Amino acid sequence: MKGLHFFLGLVFSINAFAASDEQRQLEAKFDAVLSAQSIRERMREMSSEPNHVGSPHNKKIAEMIRDDFVKFGWEAHIEKTEVLYPTPKKLSLKLLEPQNYDATLFEAPIPGDTTDRVKTGMLPPYLAYGGDGEVTAQVVYVNYGMPADYEVLEQLGIDVKGKIVIARYGKGWRGIKPKLAYQHGAVGCIIYSDPADDGYGQNLPYPDGPSRPKDGVQRGSVMDMPVQSGDPGSRDAATVLRIPVLPISWSDAQHFLAALSGQVAPEGFRGALPITYRVGPGPALAHLVVESDWSKKPLYNVIATMKGSVWPDEWVIRGNHHDGWAFGAWDPHSGHSAMMEEAKAIGALAKEGYKPKRTIVYTSWDGEEPGLLGSTAWTMAHAKKLQAHAVSYLNSDASERGFFRAGASYFLNDFINEVLDDVKDPETNASVKARTAAQLRVAALSPGANEDAKASAKRIRETGQIPVADLGSGSDFSPFLQHLGITAMNVGFDGEAQSAGVYHSDYDTFEHYDKFGDPGFAYSVALAKVGGRMMMRLADADLLPFRFGELAYRVKTQMEQIKKAFTNQSERDSEVNRLIDDGAFKLAADPTLPSGVPAAKKKAPTLDFAAMDAAISKLEASAKSFDERAALAKPEKHLEKINAILRKIDQTLLDSRGLPGRPWYQHLLLAPGLTTGYAAKTLPGIREAVEDYRFDDAVTYTKRTAAALSAVADQLDEAARLLQDK
Numbered sequence: 001m002k003g004l005h006f007f008l009g010l011v012f013s014i015n016a017f018a019a020s021d022e023q024r025q026l027e028a029k030f031d032a033v034l035s036a037q038s039i040r041e042r043m044r045e046m047s048s049e050p051n052h053v054g055s056p057h058n059k060k061i062a063e064m065i066r067d068d069f070v071k072f073g074w075e076a077h078i079e080k081t082e083v084l085y086p087t088p089k090k091l092s093l094k095l096l097e098p099q100n101y102d103a104t105l106f107e108a109p110i111p112g113d114t115t116d117r118v119k120t121g122m123l124p125p126y127l128a129y130g131g132d133g134e135v136t137a138q139v140v141y142v143n144y145g146m147p148a149d150y151e152v153l154e155q156l157g158i159d160v161k162g163k164i165v166i167a168r169y170g171k172g173w174r175g176i177k178p179k180l181a182y183q184h185g186a187v188g189c190i191i192y193s194d195p196a197d198d199g200y201g202q203n204l205p206y207p208d209g210p211s212r213p214k215d216g217v218q219r220g221s222v223m224d225m226p227v228q229s230g231d232p233g234s235r236d237a238a239t240v241l242r243i244p245v246l247p248i249s250w251s252d253a254q255h256f257l258a259a260l261s262g263q264v265a266p267e268g269f270r271g272a273l274p275i276t277y278r279v280g281p282g283p284a285l286a287h288l289v290v291e292s293d294w295s296k297k298p299l300y301n302v303i304a305t306m307k308g309s310v311w312p313d314e315w316v317i318r319g320n321h322h323d324g325w326a327f328g329a330w331d332p333h334s335g336h337s338a339m340m341e342e343a344k345a346i347g348a349l350a351k352e353g354y355k356p357k358r359t360i361v362y363t364s365w366d367g368e369e370p371g372l373l374g375s376t377a378w379t380m381a382h383a384k385k386l387q388a389h390a391v392s393y394l395n396s397d398a399s400e401r402g403f404f405r406a407g408a409s410y411f412l413n414d415f416i417n418e419v420l421d422d423v424k425d426p427e428t429n430a431s432v433k434a435r436t437a438a439q440l441r442v443a444a445l446s447p448g449a450n451e452d453a454k455a456s457a458k459r460i461r462e463t464g465q466i467p468v469a470d471l472g473s474g475s476d477f478s479p480f481l482q483h484l485g486i487t488a489m490n491v492g493f494d495g496e497a498q499s500a501g502v503y504h505s506d507y508d509t510f511e512h513y514d515k516f517g518d519p520g521f522a523y524s525v526a527l528a529k530v531g532g533r534m535m536m537r538l539a540d541a542d543l544l545p546f547r548f549g550e551l552a553y554r555v556k557t558q559m560e561q562i563k564k565a566f567t568n569q570s571e572r573d574s575e576v577n578r579l580i581d582d583g584a585f586k587l588a589a590d591p592t593l594p595s596g597v598p599a600a601k602k603k604a605p606t607l608d609f610a611a612m613d614a615a616i617s618k619l620e621a622s623a624k625s626f627d628e629r630a631a632l633a634k635p636e637k638h639l640e641k642i643n644a645i646l647r648k649i650d651q652t653l654l655d656s657r658g659l660p661g662r663p664w665y666q667h668l669l670l671a672p673g674l675t676t677g678y679a680a681k682t683l684p685g686i687r688e689a690v691e692d693y694r695f696d697d698a699v700t701y702t703k704r705t706a707a708a709l710s711a712v713a714d715q716l717d718e719a720a721r722l723l724q725d726k
């Protein structure tokens with residue numbers, strides 16, 4: 001899996017905790033060990049056979065990873081568990097009316113590619129944790145299948161009840177599409193990759209270019225991860241979908257879409273296929289069969305440790321997953337191979353006498369793709385210890401040529417910028433920070449730039465810092481941060497290689513990555529430089545490099561957004577209700593076509609956010625005073641006590657009762673969106689309650705979130721007091 005797009009930037013002025021000369025000498029030695037050739041060879045080996053959960057190569061690479069760690073000088077072992085992981089037994093999709101077509105559901109080999117060399121052992125394209133079922137129904141095209149699309153369909157008078165919906169990939173996490181289809185009464189769901197989104201509408205298809213070829217299919221998980229990640233335990237679990245769902249290529253999808261009649265699809269629904277897009281329903285009639293083997297499969301997490309010399313009970317943790325959907329060269333082995341190079345270089349330093357002050361833990365996760373299975377199992381098995389000892393968790397996943405992206409706990413913002421200032425961008429020789437900042441500022445000028453992009457560019461201008469992105473989900477940081485309150489970061493490069501064209505398909509191969517992803521593997525080396533610096537600086541800093549100004553700023557901005565969005569929503573809803581009363585929807589519609597009238601909107605009460613305003617003001621003051629003192633102080637007397645406070649800040653932001661309807665997610669600032677999937681919802685308890693008209697929840701979570709922020713402010717006050725007590 002791969003996180004969504006993050007935002008980052010630059011800083012010229014603030015050097016809150018610039019690395020010491022000694023640290024820089026250590027890092028120069030670290031850099032000297034890194035080898036692009038060795039990363040390339042490691043990726044070639046890891047992606048030489050299918051490496052999905054339960055495959056022979058998956059077990060083999062876990063053993064190789066463990067043995068490599070040992071060779072590099074680490075203590076390493078495999079932790080094995082068993083999980084419910086469905087694999088396809090029978091998959092079939094046929095068009096029965098107005099003519100017959102059997103979907104191929106097959107990714108044809110491409111000469112010169114791994115798919116031409118290895119023809120067995122891959123799972124066919126499927127979506128894990130969909131329901132078993134056999135259905136025959138008329139087809140409706142629902143565009144991206146997101147909430148806004150159903151509003152449009154409502155006005156067109158189209159109902160998907162009893163139908164099979166066909167949705168295209170994009171605009172939101174795949175698992176949301178069948179879930180919404182089911183909630184709207186559909187009996188089956190097909191998801192295809194439209195060439196407009198990652199195929200020939202973007203670039204030449206593979207092997208001529210990086211984009212998705214005609215047979216390319218995006219596999220993936222449709223487990224309801226915004227409710228909880230990890231092993232569902234049983235196929236009746238709430239996170240397993242109820243209807244059959246299948247992914248297909250555009251070459252298969254075109255037959256179904258071209259067989260639809262009914263109204264011409266509105267402009268935003270049209271992709272890049274050479275057909276007139278229509279919404280249906282019918283006359284296309286489809287027969288869909290999905291049947292899975294629901295047996296348990298083994299997971300192999302690899303854990304490697306280097307014991308700290310001063311504070312062995314404080315753990316700085318790093319991770320990347322090693323399972324893929326097929327060969328997984330880009331996702332996950334681009335990030336994983338770079339991570340292993342870091343471990344090799346830290347190991348080489350240790351052989352020359354380097355002793356990290358804190359314990360460093362490198363992890364290689366299994367079962368990330370189906371639902372963060374390995375990392376969730378491990379974090380839950382070691383929850384108490386992790387909450388007592390973990391300082392931070394640094395995650396990476398798929399990475400490619402391009403610009404640096406980081407999502408993180410906000411109080412790591414200054415630290416991350418500092419590291420990015422010290423690593424060079426391989427293509428321009430500017431710092432990674434300067435280049436990424438330039439890209440974000442230029443991108444914010446484009447006509448399509450959204451409000452977040454503009455806000456990010458403004459923040460870079462004002463502070464010289466790239467603001468870290470909000471952490472939603474989509475990779476292994478999620479159980480650490482959102483269930484256990486472990487301070488987390490998720491990093492990587494992207495934006496210049498369009499590797500998304502082979503995302504979760506058989507064509508995500510070594511040859512594709514070597515040619516398009518990162519030719520020369522210079523960005524893999526850059527990723528290892530960033531990751532290694534982060535790990536060693538966090539392991540060796542006396543006072544942990546956490547600064548809280550950005551946290552206060554972000555929470556304040558987010559609360560203002562929620563208030564504004566609530567006002568806008570209430571005004572729009574009043575207008576919708578007036579239009580219904582006035583009969584305007586009917587009057588404005590084309591009388592020769594079917595049309596519908598939206599349901600009346602619930603009237604919003606007055607919401608009082610004063611508790612949040614007060615807590616945010618308090619946090620701003622406490623953050624300012626802590627940051628100022630931390631910049632001056634060389635704490636010795638209470639160092640361990642202060643670090644213990646800093647280590648627990650994200651845990652203070654948890655509420656053990658969790659978020660409404662999803663108690664497993666306990667972080668009050670960051671969660672994946674219930675209807676967005678990977679993308680984050682900030683202040684989720686409040687924001688989603690407002691958006692979903694759960695106004696009682698909005699009141700409750702305003703109080704709970706304010707109490708947590710106020711507790712953080714108290715802890716920063718205590719840390720500031722200890723800093724000053726010499």
Ligand SMILES: [Zn+2]
Nearest residue numbers: 001331332397
């Ligand atoms: Zn991944």
